[in-house]
Amino acid sequence: GEDVEQSLFLSVREGDSSVINCTYTDSSSTYLYWYKQEPGAGLQLLTYIFSNMDMKQDQRLTVLLNKKDKHLSLRIADTQTGDSAIYFCAETPPGGTYKYIFGTGTRLKVLA
Amino acid sequence: DTGVSQNPRHKITKRGQNVTFRCDPISEHNRLYWYRQTLGQGPEFLTYFQNEAQLEKSRLLSDRFSAERPKGSFSTLEIQRTEQGDSAMYLCASSLQEGLRRTQYFGPGTRLLVL
Numbered sequence: 001g002e003d004v005e006q007s008l009f010l011s012v013r014e015g016d017s018s019v020i021n022c023t024y025t026d027s028s029s030t031y032l033y034w035y036k037q038e039p040g041a042g043l044q045l046l047t048y049i050f051s052n053m054d055m056k057q058d059q060r061l062t063v064l065l066n067k068k069d070k071h072l073s074l075r076i077a078d079t080q081t082g083d084s085a086i087y088f089c090a091e092t093p094p095g096g097t098y099k100y101i102f103g104t105g106t107r108l109k110v111l112a
Numbered sequence: 113d114t115g116v117s118q119n120p121r122h123k124i125t126k127r128g129q130n131v132t133f134r135c136d137p138i139s140e141h142n143r144l145y146w147y148r149q150t151l152g153q154g155p156e157f158l159t160y161f162q163n164e165a166q167l168e169k170s171r172l173l174s175d176r177f178s179a180e181r182p183k184g185s186f187s188t189l190e191i192q193r194t195e196q197g198d199s200a201m202y203l204c205a206s207s208l209q210e211g212l213r214r215t216q217y218f219g220p221g222t223r224l225l226v227l
Binding site (some may be wrong): 004031033036040042043044045049065088090092097098099100101102103104105 | 118143145147152153154155156157160161167168170188203205207214215216217218219220221223
């Protein structure tokens, strides 16, 4: 099937680290993406990782990729109240399609 | 503004009416995508264009839905004879092919409510 799975909710205290997990479906996916969605808004690209990488760091964001387990994670360091949003992972399956397959989203709540 | 724009941002209609949404992609992007997002779910792919050619359609795109990109720039998504189940956020995205990478940039969406 085409189910990209994410846990539904995560709550952290301001200043702590957040880790959002994603299990994707196709080990041949070339690029994997993380997007952020604030209430009533579109999707904002946060970062992406190419499948031949294990880790990518971009300021407060660290992406880890485990291809064997088809597991992707996004770590947000020093989480701020402005990070409260829904986070989606997305994969780009091989085979000539250009669509993304999105996860169900993880709602991150940052407590002051 | 160089981002993806969508109009209208909100649309309320009665069941059975037709609605049309517009998407203006980032100017140099040759690919344009439509997704639908229902409450509590991730976006689901509907269709995509490369220039003016519609190259892939999801099974979600029933015969009441039609999308066009007549000059390879802006696109329209029309829903005929709307049903309450069509209520959702309709998202448009665009991308530029750069090797294997084809990062999609999303617009703010059009939220449709069918009464």
